[in-house]
Amino acid sequence: MSDLTYKVIVGLEIHVQLKTNTKIFCGCELAFGAEPNTHVCPVCIGMPGVMPVMNKKAYEYSVLAALALNCNIPAFTKWDRKSYYYPDLPKNYQISQYDLPMSENGFIDIPIEGGETKRIRIIRAHLEEDAGKNTHTLGNFSAIDLNRTGTPLLEIVTEPDLSSGTEVRALAIELQRIVRYIGVSHADMQKGHMRFEPNVNLHITKDGKVYETPISEIKNLNSFRALERSVNYEVRRQLDDFMESGRTMEMGNKKTFGWDDVNERTVLQREKEEAHDYRYFPEPDLVPIEIDDDWLTEIRSRLCELPLEKQKRFVDEYKLSDYDAGVITAEKSTADLFDDAVKAGGTPKRICNLLTQVGGKLANEAGCSIAELGLDAESLAKLAKMVDSSEISATASMTIFEEMVKTQKDPEAIAKEKNLIQSSDSGEIEAMVDEVIAANQKAVDEVTAGGKKSKKAMGFLLGQVMQKSKGQANPKIISEILNEKFPQD
């Protein structure tokens, strides 16, 4: 088998729930986790005689997302009915877009190893209504909750440009960042705001010949972990299957799988691709949408610097590591706070550390975002400057940060209140150093003896001085004085 090589080919179908206030074709509020069938009206449950009316915001959000994904926005787009019978679909057709989607031909750059990016092409993104939810916990009966019916969804279809589970995961995370940055989706995976369906197969080269394995579609994945693992699992399974059976792709042998999160394996749902005939035709109850340059320009003006650009700029301009830049740009509000604090004069690395370490911990405890802790950029910059100028210690800065969150007070005021200002009065410090030297002959001997133990003893002396000063002496100055007293070779 040494002559066998393979390439992983993955394309994605992604559903992103848009965060409009109301549903796509009626005035019902979008609500997650509400009592079943309490956010419904005659329109979204498709009662006889009702008609849909388009939610303009849903369209604008979808255009904004498509622009962020570098798609073309055609001037004319229309709605189509997609017919299939299913209990969670009240009209037995879904209003979607077929041959003239609201956007097409885009791409998304995803971060890969070593600060590099890879471009994944997007075939199209279109707008459609979500269906309801079936539950099967009532014995002989199934229950249908139609609260979700009519939720606006953006369906994004990529080219099969992805070549590993890691890349698939990277795309998902990047897409989540993007839609959150531009404010069109909460993109909360656990709430099903983003659902992924990878199509996976392998191009296997064996004895100089290329074989394509049958495509597997994995349905409805809504965690990054499941997404990555299911793709990896399919790669292994298809490889095994090919070695065993030599099966290759043919018309109609695409299979549909689910993901068993407990046993970490894909589970076959449909052996053969059913001959789906959705009988698409133009939705006669809705008028087509024509978008003119003014409208498009207006929507475009709502775009912001996208996460990957921001991340790169933080690396280039602020000299953050790619890792730090990635962490700080995970959420736009944090990235903006960081950016503003740097512009207000704080050192980038210092602010980044404060935000990601203390801020991250506090936000996690409070269950909010770092920006929601309520710190302003000015105070943050001031705090960072105080550390940089040795007015306070790095440890003290963390305490002050926490206090700032609690009280919204000025960092300097807190530092004074809590006696955290470091003393840089060298006379005062020298007196303390002398006291410590007099009291610790053993350590002094070790220092003067030089060698291995000397460094440790120096540290001990420094610690003693710090203790004496109740932590308020500037350790840099203590070091300088100690070094003067015991010159090292």
Place this chain on the structure above:
Amino acid sequence: MLNELLNFTCKQLRDKIAGGSVKSVDATGAVLDQIEKLDPDIGAYISTCREQALETARSIDKKIANGEPVGALAGVPIAVKDNMCTSFGATTCASKILQNFKSPYDAYVIDKLTGADAVIVGKCNMDEFAMGSSTENSGIQQTANPWDITRVPGGSSGGSTAAVAARMCFGALGSDTGGSIRQPASFCGVVGLKPTYGRVSRFGLVAYGSSLDQIGPVTRDVADSALLLNVISGRDERDSTCVSKDIAGDCDYLAEIDKPVDGLRIGIVSEFNKGADADVQKAIVAAIDVYKQLGAEIIEIEMPHFEYAIAAYYVIATAEASSNLARYDGVHFGHRTSAPKDYVEVYSKSRAEGFGSEVKRRIMLGTFVLSSGYYDAYYLRALKVRNLIRGDFTNAFAKTDCIMMPVSPTTAFKKGEKTADPLQMYLADVYTIAANLAGIPGISIPCGFDASDLPIGLQILSDVFTEDKLLRIARMFEAKTDFHTKTPTVIA
């Protein structure tokens, strides 16, 4: 003896009620008595709402007694086709599948009628889901033509037109997808108007062919048609295809109804007439002569794509219907079969039991034409024909004010006469269908009688959003003739 109150038109009655000389409760009572007397033979109503109607009538009388302002249809008893959702009673679409359907909301037109202080007396029979031309496809009951109860009233709004003709209401609403207001109006000797597509909101009209359906008035004369159109037209935010005032204009159709159209140019296609029965041909020719005498210029026009209208219609309408009617599945809406053996049978048996054969035929036809591999050959081609027909009308209206032709090639036929051959029934829609495909308004007005004393209708078509002119043209004829004042045998 006919209660003389029943001879008033809507407009006359409204003015009398508003003026205090007639009580709405008396007019409503007269209508309800007439229904009680005649409807066992006619079968125009699927349901009536006696108590509610009388109560509404009394409250309007009270308003008037108190000197409060009242609406344009104050106290006038009106009937509506049973495919318009009402928050009272059932909305059946004359289908077994919806026999017990109670709408939680009112259709836009119902809101408009009640807003104008009309008294809704009941809901009229129709072909099931408005599919048919004789009302014989009703899954609930049969309706007779008031001029000869052995004959059909036409369809699909046959209940509405029979009710108006038999004085069982003062006016009614019907819906017209391929001629369903105009053809039964012609068979029943009343005035039926199909407004421009988008003139009247379809919100709450149970859909058949969504791109063709339009609600319109059925009345005894043209002025009433204008009055009802005044009430039911207008922009409705809930119907995206309902056109805004900037495009459709906003006018009082009644204000200038008696003003003749100067220099009227009438388009005709001579060969069209030849397809109709001799009596119909004669009546149409005579009607056009009336216009000639009024100084109209007759212009021969060409409608080269007219002959493809029926084919295009039965592709588009059935395609839309197959999708619109998918929700009646026993799971979401409508009749549910009693003992399904599995989940698929809930769907298949509920639908098999609930739908009548014509509805099934059209669902199958529509499903077929939308199927993968057939879409381009049928649906897409039908849309192209539709555009060509629109073009034919555009060209015609560039040199004419209106086009005149028969409504139907025949007068009312015998019950059962055509049921065995659905295709023959489809072909009878030849004159009415093109207006729906093009979205233009059309009206049917009484213009004569055949040898059996059955009414004949003259169809007048005009360009989109020119109902004001269309109604004035129709009124010019009505003012010179008395066909619309004749009463059917059943009430004589």
